[in-house]
Every structure is written in C-alpha cells, then in structure tokens.
Amino acid sequence: MKVIPWTTEEDDRIRKLWLAGYTAPEISAEMGGARTWRGVAKRVERSDYYKLPRAVRSRPPIDRPFLRKYDHAEAARLYAKEGLSTYQIAKQFGVDASSIRTCLKKQGVTLSRRNDGQFRPQREPKIRAERTRRVVHKPKSHERVIAPIDAPTVENDTVGCQFIADDPRVNPAKCAAPRIIRNNRVSSYCGLHHAICWVAPAMREAA
Numbered sequence: 001m002k003v004i005p006w007t008t009e010e011d012d013r014i015r016k017l018w019l020a021g022y023t024a025p026e027i028s029a030e031m032g033g034a035r036t037w038r039g040v041a042k043r044v045e046r047s048d049y050y051k052l053p054r055a056v057r058s059r060p061p062i063d064r065p066f067l068r069k070y071d072h073a074e075a076a077r078l079y080a081k082e083g084l085s086t087y088q089i090a091k092q093f094g095v096d097a098s099s100i101r102t103c104l105k106k107q108g109v110t111l112s113r114r115n116d117g118q119f120r121p122q123r124e125p126k127i128r129a130e131r132t133r134r135v136v137h138k139p140k141s142h143e144r145v146i147a148p149i150d151a152p153t154v155e156n157d158t159v160g161c162q163f164i165a166d167d168p169r170v171n172p173a174k175c176a177a178p179r180i181i182r183n184n185r186v187s188s189y190c191g192l193h194h195a196i197c198w199v200a201p202a203m204r205e206a207a
Helices: 010-017 024-030 038-044 072-082 086-093 099-104 191-206
Strands: none
Touching: 010 024, 010 038, 024 191, 072 086, 072 099, 086 099
C-alpha cells in the first residue's frame, strides 16, 4: 500500500478548518475526499493545536421525526374515536409510529391488537411459472411383484428346491419343487424362489 505523505498546505488547511469548528468528516469533504476522515482525525490528534479552544460553528438543525410536536389529545381522539391506526396517525402528524404509541400509553389509552399494518403497502404474491414435469411412478420394493422365472426345469428332480419358505426354527421343510436350468446350469431353487433370491436384490440395488 502506497503511503502519501502530508504536505504543508494540507496541514495548514486542516489547522484552519479544525480551529474554525469543522469536524473530521467535514474537513475530509472540504478537501475533496483526498484524505479520509480517519486520517484527518489522526493528523489532528498528533498536532500541537489539538487541545486549543475551537470556535463554535452553527449547523442547521437536524430534523428528527420523534421530536416533532403535535397535539396529543387529537392523536388519542383519532385513535379511539375515528379508529385510525398508529401508522395512519403518524403519517398525518409527520412523526414516527412509535412516538404515537408512547403518547397514547402516557394518556392511559389501551392499545388494541388491531391490524396497524393496514397503512403499510401489501406485497403482491409472486406468481411462479408452472413447470411441466414428467411424473414417473416408481414402485417401492414392497410394491413390486416378483414374477417366477420361466425356464426349463430338471426332469425327475429328486433333490428339489432348497428354499425354506417358513421359519426354519418352526418348519425347516424345504420347497422341494423342481429346480430350473438357468444359463446352462442347474439352480438350487425353483423359478419363483430363484427370482426372489437373485432378481429382487438386483432390483433393490438398481433403485
């Protein structure tokens, strides 16, 4: 960061404006913004005229809405008789709504829970464009129907399907239906149980 040294002309101008009653931001504005108000304040603090008496400079009064004077009795009448909200009364007198509420409370007026926001502009609801979305019903795992595999079975199968349909602790009996031939190999299960053991897990992984 490049540091720009202070010149004698700048120091003389800061001294003159400071003793005339100008503040650091005002001095920065008078210098055209070449120096920030923080830089001007630091320069003044390090100078020998920092503690010298300064002139009192007259400034225009600041308009503060909460300090404006208005008829408190008229504000209470408008609220109680006319039914105006605090925001509407504040707009009529040119003050802040919080000042109206404080005025009413001091006069003993009970503030009702009416909608004081009726003076506020209502926002229009946003209209969103309708999106055409293709809805594809994807059945869940328990909704899918496992169809038996249509494949040739083993003739005169003495071993039978090895799938235990019931709880093995209660009924360990196996299916014993003819097994199928799948990919030139004899499966351990029949067509239905082969689909349950091999096709259903593959469908769940694909989901």
